[in-house]
Amino acid sequence: MGHIIMPAFAFRSALSEDSGVRSGFALSEADMLGHLPADHHLRECLITDEVLRLGSEDYAEAVGDLLFALGATAEPGMPTLGMRMMALLQRDWRSLFRLDEMMTVEAVASHYLRLRNQNDSEQAAIFAELKAMVDDKPGVLEALVEAMTQHLAFNPHFTRDVAKADMVALSALFASEQLPADGAQYFDQRFINYLGSQPEKLGDIHWRQFEGLTAEWFQRSGYDVELGPGRNDGSVDLRLWHRGAQPGAPPAVIVQCKRQKQKVERVVVKALYADMLEERATAGLVVTTSEISPGAAKDVSARAYPITTANRKQVQDWIQAMRKPHAGIVSDLTG
Template sequence: MGALNFGTGQLADHLHELVGYKAGVAVSLPELCDLLSGSAYPDLVLGSEEHMVRIRSEEYEDLYFTILHKVGHTPDKHNGIFDLFDLTLRLAQEHGDSFAETLQNLYSEGTRRLIEEAHRERKKSLDPTSLVMSAYEALGKPGVNAMIQMIETHERIRRLSPHSGARWVEWNNVIPLNGLFSRSSDKTVHGEFIDQRLIDFLSTNSELLSKMHWRKFEELVAEHFHRLGYKVELGPGQNDDGVDIRVWVPPRDESAVAQLHLIQCKRQKEKVDKVTVKGLYADVRYEGADLGVLVTTSSLSPGAKNTIDVRGYPIEEVNGAKVFDWLSALRTPGTGIIR
């Protein structure tokens, strides 16, 4: 493969603009290097600020796909066209060389016809139904599954490729990644309480949960309950008497009233003590709530758990592991850096 040359300072600017267009997140140069730590690229990016760099095209794409993954835009690191090679090899191993070759020919010929038809009829999208049907007629049910994988792989490559203008989401704004660690009052555009891109970033960098700003953690928890379809009231963040979020859970019986759950958020590394548990229970009783929920990036201390069990407090714990499960559910496939 060939190589790409970047003048002094051009590589970082290029990556920020390119990945920023795809993912809609702005990060500083130091943050970019931190995200790349553990790979072979931090020194390359820093060095490019002082002198010209020459990078092989396959390394350039690997660097780009690494950043896409580290900002949370993709749940796993993709490998561009090599993902297609891997798929074809796997299909050949599972079903034979003739199967894989036939499938590839069906996809290539069918896609060409669909593109020609779209040009003639001025369509803006392609309907892959005919591709799937042709695979079924030629290769049976295994051909259907394989064709769907082929279509999805090609589409993923098209959307993620640094050489393509396609992207998953037409972002309405650009958000700074460092806003995750400060109390930003900017109105969210791609989310109700917290921006989707910050959720995607955290799903890939869950070790930063305990370092995010406490207000952002509250917004993340509120977003979770909002996505469940509940009515959510996020407190002011200060002078809230310990109740960070109020959630009304719809009753199963239409004649009943909604249940009130009081949510207290603890973004911290140390375990939550029993004093906090007692305080939440007092709030539950005072407001006549049905349940108190302690959501923490850590976990409850043994004493706190014992207090809940022995006294029968209507309090549930959501620990750091469960919050990570929430992130996995909240992230959006294929979504999730510019100066």
Template sequence: MGSINISRQTTVDLLTEFAGFKAGVVLTDVELSELLQDYDAVLSKKIVSEEIGGFRFHSSEFDEIAAHILYKLGNIDEPTAIPHHLRLYHKVKSDPIKLACYEHVMGCYSDFMRSVFADPPPYGTALDPEPFIRAAMKGHGKDGLDMAMEVIKGINHQLHISPHGRIRSRDWKDTADLESLFKSESLETMYGSFFDQRFIDYLERNFEKVGEIHWRKFEGLVGEFFEREGFRVDVGPGRNDDGIDLRIYPREQVEEIPPIIIVQCKRQKEKIGKALLKSVYADVLHEKSESGLIVTSSYMSPGAETMRVAREYPVEAADRDTLKTWITKMKSERI
């Protein structure tokens, strides 16, 4: 593997196209630079500097950059591009029994791939790994099966993160502009009811950004959580909503009933004070709801919490810590 000489603009174009195809997320050059900040601060600055004519990368370095971008987007669990079978070897090399199993499984994999190349399936057809798995189990049973599955998972991971191929773990039907997470009021998405799955994955990896997303997207995020928890969610108009952002109902509602929860969403740095608590309590009474919920990217102030408990208001707070738990629960299963 050699070095790659490439212009700055071509580097930006290749990496943003890669992110769009593999993760389904469209990046600006500034957003790309930000994602690379904790990978290489110097490279991050050069990406957006028009004074830089180009770069010289070793091919393996370019692969690492691509993997880091997917990791920062919440698309993969590990930022490394080191082949999985090498990492697996280093994990088992000190255990003679596991090492013997590893050598057997990798031998079976080599035999399997030789048979595939000798009689390749039609282009675009997925490979059936059953012969490899069955061979891996001979003499090693469940240990061989588990290691074979780990090898398959690692190979799929390598194919997905490679910037040199068109194989990806998910066939995205559209792309989502990361910029829209912070600037757009739209809640329309093909990958969620109110909030795009790709944005959930991004926030799970970059939770510090949750207080910066558009206020309407924040409402959509809360609605998405309750929808996935099995409730029917009525998301308000966003403006002129009389202070009620969401109304939560049982999924199977046989008659018109008041919402079981009314929700006020507050994407803000300041802590929730007594005035908002009183306002939500008044809305609970007016709506004849069972309870109220304040969802905030901050926390409830000590004074408001003391008042809530002392007056026994049927109002709860889902604070920043709770919000992080919700996002983690909703993140994608990754390869």
């Protein structure tokens, strides 16, 4: 195992860049240190001003731990290429390969990745060789390509260039009203992955991001969604229609989003019901990072309001359902 020798500040900078570019986040050193586990064995070293000597695999493991904390990967650490492939094949791999055969495939695949990373002209020939090694084993090539895709994207031993314009500041989740400009998307997938890994941060995100998160869930659930402007929206945050509803039809559901720590009070429920009547909506929904208050719940029950609540636990379930670690990390690996 090789070693890397450099001052601690250089390691901090490198870790911030490597974990950032591989998760899609523009990270500051403070962001990086804030997401390195509190009991991580490198933490004390990194906050010094000393010259450090780290094993290259130890450094890669630290990048993997950060990627997991940022939601970009499903598990901490930095698996080998063979381990990634075995995990994708699950226990079936033993019925497909002897251990020495698996190690040979891993060695050739690692060689291919090095050539690809260097844009070497021999890469196509090596990939053809690799394909021939597994072509008679159903599903293996697909698992191998996925394993290589993950390895190339996440392992810091491979260079990865991502335009700064394609990265997003993690701080924007907590401080910005700006939602994705793409009309087909209301909330950034990187933020979904992050909140899937850091569920306790849900209540701290910006209220506008919370509205975007809610809109994203319902769009993926098959609704036509109209997201309000955020400010001066007449208290209606989202309008939902069943897919294919006639233009001009009343919304099926109007939604009020409440990103707050205190319980949702009766006045919110009453205002939502008034909006439902005004817009001839079939139902109302309060989505909150908290809970509905007992008084508000009593009003809904006693007055038979067609209003339901999605509380913090429900929203966290939505996030887990939408989470896609590894999604979109490398396109067209074999191209």
